[in-house]
Amino acid sequence: MMFWESKPQRRRLLFLLLLATLSPGCGGPEAGDASPGFFMDKGQLEAQRAEKIHRGEGLYRYYCLLCHGEEGRGDGYNASTLEVPPRDLADQSFMRKVSEEQLYSVVARGSSAIGKSPLCPPWGRVLKEEEIRDLIVYVRNLGRGAPFSAQGLN
Amino acid sequence: MYQWFAILSLAVLVSFEATVMWDSRREWKGWQRAFETLEGSLPLANGTAKGKGDSGGRTKRRPDRNGAYEIRQIVLDPLGRIDRCPTCHLGIDRSELAGVRQPFRSHPGPFLSQHPPERFGCTSCHRGQGMATRALAAHGRVEDWPEPLWTALYVQASCEKCHPISLLREPVFLQGRKLFSRYNDLEGAPLLSEGRKLFQERGCWACHKVEGYRGLEKLGPPLSRIREKVRPAWLLQWLKDPRAYLPRTIMPNFGLNQQQAMALTSYLLTLESATPSVTPSALPYPGSASLKTVAGGAASIEIQGKPRLENEPSGAHLDEAASERGSQIFRRSRCVSCHSLDGRGGLLGPALDQIGDKVNRAWLIRWIYDPRSYYPSSHMPRFRFSQEEREDLVGYLLGKRSGEESTREEELINMARKDRELIREGRRLVKELGCFGCHEIPGFDRETEVGPELTRFGGKRVEELDFGKLAGKIGFTPQAWTLKKLQAPRVFRGTLKMPDSPLSTEEAGALSVYLVSLTGEQVPAAYLHRKKGRSSEELPPQGAFGRLLRDLRCFTCHSIGEKGGDLAPALSIEGSQVTEEWLSEFFRRPNFLRPILTARMPVFNLSPGEIRTLAEYMRVVLVDDKVDQDLDGTLEGGKERSRMSGEGAQMYERLGCRGCHQVGLSGGSIGPEMTRVGARLKEGWIFQWLKSPQRYRPRSLQPDYGLSDHEARALAVYLANLKQ
Numbered sequence: 001m002m003f004w005e006s007k008p009q010r011r012r013l014l015f016l017l018l019l020a021t022l023s024p025g026c027g028g029p030e031a032g033d034a035s036p037g038f039f040m041d042k043g044q045l046e047a048q049r050a051e052k053i054h055r056g057e058g059l060y061r062y063y064c065l066l067c068h069g070e071e072g073r074g075d076g077y078n079a080s081t082l083e084v085p086p087r088d089l090a091d092q093s094f095m096r097k098v099s100e101e102q103l104y105s106v107v108a109r110g111s112s113a114i115g116k117s118p119l120c121p122p123w124g125r126v127l128k129e130e131e132i133r134d135l136i137v138y139v140r141n142l143g144r145g146a147p148f149s150a151q152g153l154n
Numbered sequence: 155m156y157q158w159f160a161i162l163s164l165a166v167l168v169s170f171e172a173t174v175m176w177d178s179r180r181e182w183k184g185w186q187r188a189f190e191t192l193e194g195s196l197p198l199a200n201g202t203a204k205g206k207g208d209s210g211g212r213t214k215r216r217p218d219r220n221g222a223y224e225i226r227q228i229v230l231d232p233l234g235r236i237d238r239c240p241t242c243h244l245g246i247d248r249s250e251l252a253g254v255r256q257p258f259r260s261h262p263g264p265f266l267s268q269h270p271p272e273r274f275g276c277t278s279c280h281r282g283q284g285m286a287t288r289a290l291a292a293h294g295r296v297e298d299w300p301e302p303l304w305t306a307l308y309v310q311a312s313c314e315k316c317h318p319i320s321l322l323r324e325p326v327f328l329q330g331r332k333l334f335s336r337y338n339d340l341e342g343a344p345l346l347s348e349g350r351k352l353f354q355e356r357g358c359w360a361c362h363k364v365e366g367y368r369g370l371e372k373l374g375p376p377l378s379r380i381r382e383k384v385r386p387a388w389l390l391q392w393l394k395d396p397r398a399y400l401p402r403t404i405m406p407n408f409g410l411n412q413q414q415a416m417a418l419t420s421y422l423l424t425l426e427s428a429t430p431s432v433t434p435s436a437l438p439y440p441g442s443a444s445l446k447t448v449a450g451g452a453a454s455i456e457i458q459g460k461p462r463l464e465n466e467p468s469g470a471h472l473d474e475a476a477s478e479r480g481s482q483i484f485r486r487s488r489c490v491s492c493h494s495l496d497g498r499g500g501l502l503g504p505a506l507d508q509i510g511d512k513v514n515r516a517w518l519i520r521w522i523y524d525p526r527s528y529y530p531s532s533h534m535p536r537f538r539f540s541q542e543e544r545e546d547l548v549g550y551l552l553g554k555r556s557g558e559e560s561t562r563e564e565e566l567i568n569m570a571r572k573d574r575e576l577i578r579e580g581r582r583l584v585k586e587l588g589c590f591g592c593h594e595i596p597g598f599d600r601e602t603e604v605g606p607e608l609t610r611f612g613g614k615r616v617e618e619l620d621f622g623k624l625a626g627k628i629g630f631t632p633q634a635w636t637l638k639k640l641q642a643p644r645v646f647r648g649t650l651k652m653p654d655s656p657l658s659t660e661e662a663g664a665l666s667v668y669l670v671s672l673t674g675e676q677v678p679a680a681y682l683h684r685k686k687g688r689s690s691e692e693l694p695p696q697g698a699f700g701r702l703l704r705d706l707r708c709f710t711c712h713s714i715g716e717k718g719g720d721l722a723p724a725l726s727i728e729g730s731q732v733t734e735e736w737l738s739e740f741f742r743r744p745n746f747l748r749p750i751l752t753a754r755m756p757v758f759n760l761s762p763g764e765i766r767t768l769a770e771y772m773r774v775v776l777v778d779d780k781v782d783q784d785l786d787g788t789l790e791g792g793k794e795r796s797r798m799s800g801e802g803a804q805m806y807e808r809l810g811c812r813g814c815h816q817v818g819l820s821g822g823s824i825g826p827e828m829t830r831v832g833a834r835l836k837e838g839w840i841f842q843w844l845k846s847p848q849r850y851r852p853r854s855l856q857p858d859y860g861l862s863d864h865e866a867r868a869l870a871v872y873l874a875n876l877k878q
Contacts, residue, residue: 039192045253048262063855066824067813081822082813110810110857118810121857126848 049137056138059131063123072142084117090143100136107132182287183223185242189258196250225287230275232678237275237284239292246271257289263342274681279312280304300615307663308633310343311612311671316681317343319350324371324531327710327719330501331355334370336716337685349668352661356404360591361605361652364672373404374592375529378427383528386567387560388512390419397656399512400504406653408587409644414579420570421580425596473549480550483543488744488756492533495554500753502533502710502721510555518548535707538759586651605652610674622646636666692716699771706758714776721753723851729772730781736834737772741765749823781842795871802872809859817876824855830877837874841866 060068069076072089079086089095105113108124123132226240245251245258252260269279277284281301286292294302304311319335326333334354339347353359359367380389391398393415396405410418490499493506509518520527522544525534539547570576588604589595612632619635621628624646628634638645640662643652657665694717695703703709709718712725728737742765744755760768806812814824821828831840844866847856861869 039195039254039258041253041255041259044255044259048252062853078814078822078824081816081820112808112810118808119813121810121813122859123857125858125860 052134052137053141055131056134056136056141059127059135060138063127064135067120072139082119084119086120089139092143095140095143103136103139104132107135180287181289182225182241185257186223186244189244192245192251192254192258228271228275230273230278232680233275233278235275235277235284237271237277238287239276239282239284240271241287242289242292243276265342277301280309281312302631307345308667308670310346311667313340313343313346314668314671315673315675315677317683317685318366320684321354321366321370323369325354325373326713326717327502327533327721330721332373334367345664345667346671348661348664349666349671352657352665353668356655357592358608358665361588361603363603363605363607363609365609365674371531372592372594375532376427376594377422377589378425378594378596379528380425381423383513383517385512385514385560385564386419386423386571387563389422390415390563390567393418399508402501402505404655405592406655408653414583416567416570417576417580418583419567419580420573421577421584423567423571424577427596476546476549477553478550479543480546480548483539483547484550486757487537487759488754491754491756506551507554508556510552511558511560513552515548515552518551519544522547533707533710535710535756535758536705537756538761587653608669608672610672612670612673613675620646632670633666636669637662640665695771695775697771698767699775702764702767711753711755722755725772725776727776727778727781729774729776730778730836731839732834733836734769734773737769738765741768747826781838782836783838798868798871799875800872801868802870805865805869806872814855828873828876832874832877835873837870840873841870844869 060072064072065076067076067078067082067086068074068089069079069086073091074086074088076086087094102114106116106120107127108122110118110122111120112118113122127135224241225238227236227238228240229236240246242257245254246261247266248260250260251258252262265279275284276282280303282294282303283292283296283299283301290296291299317340319337321334322336326336328336328338331351332355333351335350338350338354357373359370360373384392388399393408394410394412395407396403397407489495489506492500492502493504494500495506499505513521517528521534522537522539524536525532526536584590584595584598585601586604588601590598590601591603614632616630616632616635619632621630621635622645624638628638639652640657641659643654644650692715694700694709695714708725711722712718713720714725718724741760744757746754811828812821814822815826815828816823817828843850843856844859844861845863846858847854848858
């Protein structure tokens with residue numbers, strides 16, 4: 001007698017086959033074995049930061065360079081005419097102590113907003129928030145070893 | 155019998171099982187599962203239970219663990235597209251996922267909020283195959299799909315079909331470049347913007363037809379009377395290598411050999427224009443102080459009969475003193491604002507370093523006297539010089555030579571000009587090379603462009619492009635082909651005719667983005683986004699003022715309304731901004747306003763009558779009533795004004811204006827001097843300007859201090875009092 005000819009055996013067989021049909025299967029790439037860090041894309045983050053610096057550089061050269069100079073050292077074309085010299089933005093020993101919020105205040109509301117001379121004007125109504133943030137990223141990058149070169153971005 | 159039944163039913167069961175398993179192993183389900191893992195691993199925003207609850211800003215339901223994985227699609231009826239991209243790109247609108255790997259990364263920039271997917275979908279900008287659900291197919295990287303995905307740089311090319319530019323018949327000088335549209339810049343698409351500008355500026359449209367680029371002013375000067383203007387030896391050298399004479403010229407190098415260049419030279423030198431070389435429009439300047447000298451000296455210019463202008467020895471009239479005077483006239487008139495000499499100067503006109511090699515003396519005198527009699531759409535203004543001044547200036551300029559001898563070539567050319575065969579060859583070359591695309595040439599008015607039409611270049615499939623010798627050596631994409639073509643036009647085959655026109659790698663990249671954007675695709679009207687500007691049908695200024703404007707070519711640098719360039723301040727409301735006294739004095743002797751700028755207004759030597767015309771028109775017509783509002787009416791008497799003035803003085807210190815502006819001897823050199831600002835600017839204008847500078851000049855360095863009306867008025871009163 002063939003194994004499928006007895007009733008209880010048939011039932012068992014059918015049950016097994018039905019069970020097999022209902023299995024979900026293990027499809028798809030990278031499911032289940034992923035750790036949280038697996039998803040972060042370091043290259044992408046780096047590229048985004050480089051973008052911010054590039055945009056910030058454009059803004060710096062247009063709005064800030066005339067007083068703060070090519071490398072942020074406070075030696076711009078207009079600096080010699082000012083009673084109070086422009087801040088050396090590449091001086092990491094000083095910049096390290098300046099918080100993000102303070103930097104944002106200076107750019108958006110002028111140097112008078114943090115108790116300094118009024119010579120650095122407020123740009124908050126001229127620049128958008130993202131632009132000011134990009135500018136801050138650029139300024140933080142000044143004087144950090146070799147400044148991140150915008151030419152490398154291509 | 156039963157065995158067969160058993161086997162068949164088993165086979166059916168197995169195939170059923172296989173189908174179910176295959177369906178459950180779909181690629182996109184795997185991605186959705188992976189996304190779940192990602193979400194589970196994210197740091198929580200508000201400390202609620204892991205994975206459950208609402209995180210703000212999401213529009214799509216998370217697939218839950220019961221296996222409710224589904225295909226998500228956007229159906230766009232107006233565009234005839236169905237996009238299933240959100241099936242795998244689940245994090246596209248989640249800004250916290252900016253740094254994760256694809257396909258879960260969020261969309262960069264403000265593009266998604268500006269172009270909501272429900273209305274635009276994905277493939278209308280990124281292309282690819284929207285209905286596919288496997289990555290490779292969805293990205294269009296399969297055989298026969300005509301629209302593969304565009305990468306990050308080229309996706310800008312999609313902007314063109316909804317954000318087209320509108321072209322002007324006459325070029326404007328914007329940002330120092332000669333462009334045919336004011337609206338090239340598209341925020342968020344820098345490569346496309348640059349590509350558009352290059353296409354207009356370099357004259358690609360002169361040889362390649364593109365829809366919309368019709369009836370534009372020709373980029374080069376007319377050649378109908380070139381015989382009067384240039385020395386034949388120069389013309390030969392120029393045709394062989396334009397950039398040897400003018401490094402920045404847009405005239406391409408056609409790679410002509412000696413024979414071809416000689417043929418072209420002899421042909422061009424036979425051209426005659428229907429109009430006589432001296433036109434009656436060249437009347438002396440009305441109201442000009444040098445009227446008498448002009449009329450008296452006219453005979454020396456040569457007016458009647460055939461001008462003896464050809465092959466004149468140029469050294470004949472030079473002498474030291476005259477050359478020195480000419481040099482002073484050159485400096486005084488500020489010709490360097492437009493022309494460069496010894497590497498310094500403007501770029502609007504050609505460099506004058508070797509002008510003595512190029513032009514004939516009589517032509518140059520005539521040119522300075524009245525440029526538009528030779529070249530009607532030239533940007534050169536008509537300076538008011540006396541005859542002696544003209545001669546001195548020309549004497550000085552013709553001293554600028556390279557010092558190379560060219561007599562042998564002159565002889566050769568003289569012989570060639572009698573060779574009719576060669577002349578015919580020259581004519582044939584003109585027809586073949588398409589010189590008439592950029593230059594007006596008699597007899598070639600109705601020719602069509604010589605290069606292939608590019609209106610639908612972006613719609614070409616890569617199989618339609620001829621890779622020639624480089625087949626298999628560069629990427630098999632339209633972008634790679636275009637980039638290669640722009641950098642080395644004849645590299646694909648030896649028989650190609652496109653001339654060399656140097657582009658840097660960045661320029662070639664930008665231009666290739668623009669070229670692939672020319673798909674000729676029509677979008678529904680609701681999606682078209684045209685820049686709103688005043689109608690270009692508006693009349694330019696008329697009457698005596700209009701004539702002066704055209705004579706002096708003010709619109710090269712200045713603008714009134716939508717007409718004109720942006721190299722100098724806009725004059726649309728100049729009458730409300732400055733006092734008439736200052737304006738008249740400025741026309742007489744334009745002085746430096748802003749120390750950091752290098753370009754200066756040239757000195758035209760205008761007569762008092764002409765100055766009066768200009769100043770009066772500005773005072774009466776170029777005004778803005780809102781700016782002119784009488785502020786004094788609200789302040790009673792001198793005491794009130796002096797109180798406000800005191801307040802204003804304090805504000806001037808408090809705001810740190812001295813950092814950029816000079817008053818007396820102290821202050822910065824970024825903005826205009828304030829010492830006598832009250833004599834220059836009107837009080838109403840100072841008020842409006844201080845309230846919101848960027849409204850009048852969007853890129854101004856003047857900060858917006860957020861002043862109240864009272865504060866701005868106080869400052870305006872103070873500044874208007876600074877008149878000494």
